[in-house]
Amino acid sequence: MFDRKTFVEININNYLHNLQLIKDRNKSNIIPVLKADGYGHGAIQLSKAAYDFGVDLIAVAFLGEGIEIKKNGVNIETLVFNYVTPKYIKENIENFIYTIGSLDQLEELINYFGKDIKNIKLHININTGMNRMGLNIKDLDKMIKIIKDYNLNIHGIYSHFATADNLDDFVKEQYELYINAVNYIENANINIPIKHISNSAASLFFPEYSLDYVRPGIATYGLQPSDIKIEKNLKPVLTWKSIVARIGILKKNESVSYGRTFFADKDIPIATIPVGYADGYFRQLSNKGYVLIQGEICNIIGRVCMDQFVVETTKIPEIKLGEEVVLIGKQKEKQLYAENLAKLAGTINYDITSKITKRVPRVYIEEA
Numbered sequence: 001m002f003d004r005k006t007f008v009e010i011n012i013n014n015y016l017h018n019l020q021l022i023k024d025r026n027k028s029n030i031i032p033v034l035k036a037d038g039y040g041h042g043a044i045q046l047s048k049a050a051y052d053f054g055v056d057l058i059a060v061a062f063l064g065e066g067i068e069i070k071k072n073g074v075n076i077e078t079l080v081f082n083y084v085t086p087k088y089i090k091e092n093i094e095n096f097i098y099t100i101g102s103l104d105q106l107e108e109l110i111n112y113f114g115k116d117i118k119n120i121k122l123h124i125n126i127n128t129g130m131n132r133m134g135l136n137i138k139d140l141d142k143m144i145k146i147i148k149d150y151n152l153n154i155h156g157i158y159s160h161f162a163t164a165d166n167l168d169d170f171v172k173e174q175y176e177l178y179i180n181a182v183n184y185i186e187n188a189n190i191n192i193p194i195k196h197i198s199n200s201a202a203s204l205f206f207p208e209y210s211l212d213y214v215r216p217g218i219a220t221y222g223l224q225p226s227d228i229k230i231e232k233n234l235k236p237v238l239t240w241k242s243i244v245a246r247i248g249i250l251k252k253n254e255s256v257s258y259g260r261t262f263f264a265d266k267d268i269p270i271a272t273i274p275v276g277y278a279d280g281y282f283r284q285l286s287n288k289g290y291v292l293i294q295g296e297i298c299n300i301i302g303r304v305c306m307d308q309f310v311v312e313t314t315k316i317p318e319i320k321l322g323e324e325v326v327l328i329g330k331q332k333e334k335q336l337y338a339e340n341l342a343k344l345a346g347t348i349n350y351d352i353t354s355k356i357t358k359r360v361p362r363v364y365i366e367e368a
């Protein structure tokens with residue numbers, strides 16, 4: 001597994017630091033979002049760490065993700081964000097909290113379960129402007145009638161911000177719509193034990209909107225939720241390391257890699273890094289990305305292949321076969337952030353870490 005000496009190191013201490021930072025800022029509980037295998041960091045190990053930290057509820061996108069976490073011995077209450085077919089809810093009725101994301105879905109569940117629908121622990125997602133999931137405000141009366149008629153087990157009501165990372169006025173608009181909806185439901189004598197709306201950006205920049213819980217994903221991994229406002233106190237959790245697998249000289253007028261997109265204008269020293277797009281290293285980083293070797297920036301030349309790419313190593317006179325290469329993370333005094341690669345690849349940090357494939361082993365480190 002470690003034959004190629006390419007791996008991702010996950011720092012549990014930094015994960016716990018980020019959870020504590022968010023908790024302190026909001027003075028509320030946290031629902032860490034661990035979908036997409038914890039944004040590529042490893043949902044099983046991080047849900048264990050979150051549980052030991054004192055978290056009592058986590059969230060995933062799909063039921064299968066939650067089953068995987070429980071199967072690996074993490075017995076923590078888990079909210080599933082997305083639609084789940086009634087048959088699968090029935091098979092897993094006791095172990096999870098399910099989201100109602102539309103009136104149609106609620107009606108489908110009534111048709112399938114009848115009176116037994118009361119055995120499902122539910123959170124209602126209210127659509128306040130994201131228009132992706134969530135029951136529409138105009139359907140609140142119908143929902144309230146169903147909650148009463150079927151004695152539904154409503155454990156929580158939430159919504160989701162569309163623009164908290166932009167820090168714009170729409171955040172307040174959505175918050176007010178949400179609070180009005182909550183008041184409307186409570187005025188109909190329905191008890192809502194848990195209220196939550198804040199993602200990472202809101203939990204860092206709008207702590208006044210934290211309710212019973214905040215629901216951050218990206219910031220728990222120490223990644224920036226916004227490119228407008230930087231939160232310096234977050235600590236990146238993930239470091240991606242590899243090695244120098246070949247050292248060479250690219251002669252003047254020679255090209256490198258597929259398609260011959262880079263030609264040397266003089267003799268240049270080069271090194272091959274055994275990582276490619278099949279590991280989730282973005283092909284868009286061809287001729288754009290860089291790595292750290294001996295704490296120096298080494299630029300990618302030519303195209304990123306499936307299993308390798310090549311960098312220029314002019315700044316490193318004494319390079320050695322097998323020496324450490326950092327693709328994301330710190331080496332000596334330099335730090336290469338997932339955000340740096342995201343910018344160069346024309347995407348966001350979420351995309352960079354969640355696409356690191358299973359071919360790259362995750363190693364978990366925690367200092368006592």
Ligand SMILES: Cc1ncc(COP(=O)(O)O)c(C=O)c1O
Nearest residue numbers: 033081160199200215216217218
């Ligand atoms: C419903 C919901 N809540 C919370 C989050 C966490 O968002 P972020 O990673 O920006 O904190 C997500 C992620 O997209 C989500 O879909």
